[in-house]
Amino acid sequence: MSSIGEYSEKVMDHFMNPRNVGEIEDAAVGTVGNAKCGDIMRMYLDIKDGIIQDAKFKTFGCGAAVATSSMATELVKGKTIEEALQVTNRAVMEALDGLPPVKVHCSLLAEEAIHAALWDYAEKEHISIPGLKKPVEDIEELE
Amino acid sequence: MEKLIYLDNAATTATRPQVLEAMLPYFGEYYGNAASIYRFAGKSTKAVDEARRTVADALGAKKGEIYFTGGGSESDNWALKATAFAKKEKGKHIITSKIEHHAILHTCQFLEKNGFEVTYLDVDGNGLVQPEKLEQAIREDTILVSIMFANNEIGTIQPIAELARIAHKHGALFHTDAVQAFCHVPIDVNELEIDMLSASGHKFGGPKGVGIMYLRDTVKIGSFIHGGAQERGKRAGTHNTPGIVGFAKAVELATANMEESARKETELRDYLIDGILAKVPYTRLNGHRTKRLSNNANFSFRFIEGESLLILLDQHGICGSSGSACTSGSLDPSHVLLAIGLPHEIAHGSLRLTLSAETTKEEIDYTIETVAKIVERLRSMSPLYSDFRSQQSEEK
Numbered sequence: 001m002s003s004i005g006e007y008s009e010k011v012m013d014h015f016m017n018p019r020n021v022g023e024i025e026d027a028a029v030g031t032v033g034n035a036k037c038g039d040i041m042r043m044y045l046d047i048k049d050g051i052i053q054d055a056k057f058k059t060f061g062c063g064a065a066v067a068t069s070s071m072a073t074e075l076v077k078g079k080t081i082e083e084a085l086q087v088t089n090r091a092v093m094e095a096l097d098g099l100p101p102v103k104v105h106c107s108l109l110a111e112e113a114i115h116a117a118l119w120d121y122a123e124k125e126h127i128s129i130p131g132l133k134k135p136v137e138d139i140e141e142l143e
Numbered sequence: 144m145e146k147l148i149y150l151d152n153a154a155t156t157a158t159r160p161q162v163l164e165a166m167l168p169y170f171g172e173y174y175g176n177a178a179s180i181y182r183f184a185g186k187s188t189k190a191v192d193e194a195r196r197t198v199a200d201a202l203g204a205k206k207g208e209i210y211f212t213g214g215g216s217e218s219d220n221w222a223l224k225a226t227a228f229a230k231k232e233k234g235k236h237i238i239t240s241k242i243e244h245h246a247i248l249h250t251c252q253f254l255e256k257n258g259f260e261v262t263y264l265d266v267d268g269n270g271l272v273q274p275e276k277l278e279q280a281i282r283e284d285t286i287l288v289s290i291m292f293a294n295n296e297i298g299t300i301q302p303i304a305e306l307a308r309i310a311h312k313h314g315a316l317f318h319t320d321a322v323q324a325f326c327h328v329p330i331d332v333n334e335l336e337i338d339m340l341s342a343s344g345h346k347f348g349g350p351k352g353v354g355i356m357y358l359r360d361t362v363k364i365g366s367f368i369h370g371g372a373q374e375r376g377k378r379a380g381t382h383n384t385p386g387i388v389g390f391a392k393a394v395e396l397a398t399a400n401m402e403e404s405a406r407k408e409t410e411l412r413d414y415l416i417d418g419i420l421a422k423v424p425y426t427r428l429n430g431h432r433t434k435r436l437s438n439n440a441n442f443s444f445r446f447i448e449g450e451s452l453l454i455l456l457d458q459h460g461i462c463g464s465s466g467s468a469c470t471s472g473s474l475d476p477s478h479v480l481l482a483i484g485l486p487h488e489i490a491h492g493s494l495r496l497t498l499s500a501e502t503t504k505e506e507i508d509y510t511i512e513t514v515a516k517i518v519e520r521l522r523s524m525s526p527l528y529s530d531f532r533s534q535q536s537e538e539k
Contacts, residue, residue, distance in 0.1 A: 004454055015454065021524050035488035035527060038448050038467055038476065042526040058526040062450035062467070066524065 007063060008097035014067035019074050022056040028124060030116025032135060033109050039065045043073065043113040045084075047121050052076050052084055057113070064103035068110035071095050076114055081121075085131055087114055112136065146460035148506045152346075152438055153295055153323060153497035154464060158389070159348040165392040166350065169385040177382040178373055187384045194391030201398045202340070203331035204357055210374045211387050214354040215322035216246040218341030221356055221367035221378075222318045223250045226287045226339075227259055229364040230316075234284025238315075240264045240272050241482040242299075243291050246341075247320055248478070264290075269431040270299035270483050277309050285315045292324035292340075296466055296479040296495055297430030298439025300328065307336040316362060322346055322354075326397035327405065327436060338362050344386065349393030353386035404500040408437040411498055411507055415440050418511035423518050429480060429493065438498040443485060446528035447492045447521040449476075455517040456494075461510055467491040488527070 007015070024044040033039040039061035046054040055073035059066050071092050076084040089107035093099050099107060116135040122128060149157070175184030177191045191211070199206045212218045227237065239251055241263045251261045262280045264272050272290055281288070288310035293300045307317040318339035321330060325342035332340060340357040344350050358364070358377070370379025397404070416428055419442055429441040444452070449465030456463055466477025467490070475481070476490035485493075496510065522528040 004457055012454075015451070016458065018524065023529065031526060035491070038487075038491040040526050058524055058529060060446065060525040060527045061448050063454045065448075066451060 006100040010097045011067040014070040015063040018070040028121035032112045041113040043117045045117040064106040068106045072110040148461045150496040151462045152499045162389045162392045166385040166389040194387045197391040210356045212354045215343035218356040219246040222339045225364040230286035234286045235259045236285040238262045238288045242479045274305045281313045289318040292321035297441045298435035299430045304335045344390040347397045350389040405437040422515040441495045444492045446525045464495045466493040
């Protein structure tokens with residue numbers, strides 16, 4: 001069960017006024033989650049000189065899924081690749097003043113979306129990013 | 144107070160002012176135990192008796208066939224478990240449908256763990272149980288068929304008379320969970336050959352926490368709540384006199400006005416359905432177009448998820464519900480939407496709006512407009528929608 005009252009003000013703010021919704025052409029892109037479970041996140045990262053210049057997202061999912069996507073894009077913007085790798089689900093959750101327990105998987109999805117976009121970048125640029133693992137296809141494996 | 148458009152009357156209804164007024168004296172002035180013998184308690188005893196008469200009349204039943212319970216779930220549990228216990232020598236097979244309320248489904252699962260066998264009938268795309276499927280599934284050892292009168296999510300009304308007749312032809316009892324239908328749809332237990340029926344007060348303007356079980360006097364099953372001699376020894380526990388009085392008052396009000404309310408609701412419901420389908424592309428109506436509760440509309444909007452939709456509707460003062468996983472508390476969307484054949488991702492994007500006789504056309508106009516706006520906004524954020532759009536333009 002979920003009730004709107006369980007969401008923090010920050011989650012509600014990022015859901016009601018999501019930052020960085022959209023797409024970036026020719027950018028690195030990662031898609032995670034699946035429609036069967038009700039959450040899909042797609043993250044676009046525009047990376048130049050090792051720095052994330054811009055980040056955008058599109059998400060199909062609940063309030064928490066949208067809010068974590070929005071916060072994740074905010075957290076990685078302007079960061080180096082190495083710094084972006086440190087944006088964990090915990091960091092996303094903390095930045096949102098927490099999530100209801102049943103919604104924690106949404107923050108995992110956000111972390112995974114960042115990794116998936118970075119993986120795409122590494123593949124396109126034929127580089128290897130230390131510490132980056134191939135993203136899992138199904139987020140349920142993470143739980 | 145900010146604007147409130149309450150379109151979740153299948154979840155619960157507002158207690159009618161006349162109902163509350165009828166209940167109040169039994170909290171204060173006439174607090175006597177309806178089972179006590181002194182004159183002071185007589186007022187309570189009489190009130191419970193009169194309430195039983197009102198409810199019996201509404202169902203075409205005898206007064207002695209109505210038992211007051213703590214609600215629909217209790218009545219469902221009683222009907223299934225007590226029948227299983229009473230008839231286990233005859234057989235251990237029960238038939239129900241895949242779209243029942245959890246009060247039925249989870250009770251059936253409990254019975255399965257305790258040596259009973261349950262067949263869950265499929266429904267068609269409109270949510271209808273097909274009588275021939277029941278005919279095929281029923282066996283010599285089938286003791287009970289339990290099919291809901293009308294579905295709580297998609298509103299589809301079942302061919303109860305036909306299903307009951309099949310059960311009886313094969314010597315099985317017939318129970319119906321009529322929680323959504325009672326006092327919304329005319330029900331005559333004899334005409335429809337119903338042996339047991341569950342109903343709940345708060346679905347038609349009555350109080351929460353009080354329900355009934357109709358139990359045909361020829362059906363011999365035991366008690367579910369053991370204890371005192373209340374309800375002719377079949378349902379122990381001190382009578383919830385205010386609740387019972389409120390239940391009966393709500394029945395009285397609803398039945399006096401049923402046809403008129405249904406006509407008004409149906410008109411608004413169809414206006415809502417036509418409006419949404421016309422205004423929002425890639426949308427489907429769930430449930431039967433005409434064989435449905437007069438107050439129920441249920442849609443699936445492709446490419447979006449239900450909880451997001453509910454939160455944004457709430458921000459606009461509109462209360463609705465959804466069958467998405469995020470609102471069901473599990474990873475799977477509503478079992479009802481899956482049973483009518485919706486793929487998971489479409490079931491996640493469902494919205495149920497349930498009206499009352501007090502709902503106005505202005506409220507529906509505002510709702511149609513708001514839903515259209517919100518769906519468009521969520522689609523503009525949805526990767527599924529952008530994929531769909533680019534696929535479309537490739538095909539062109």
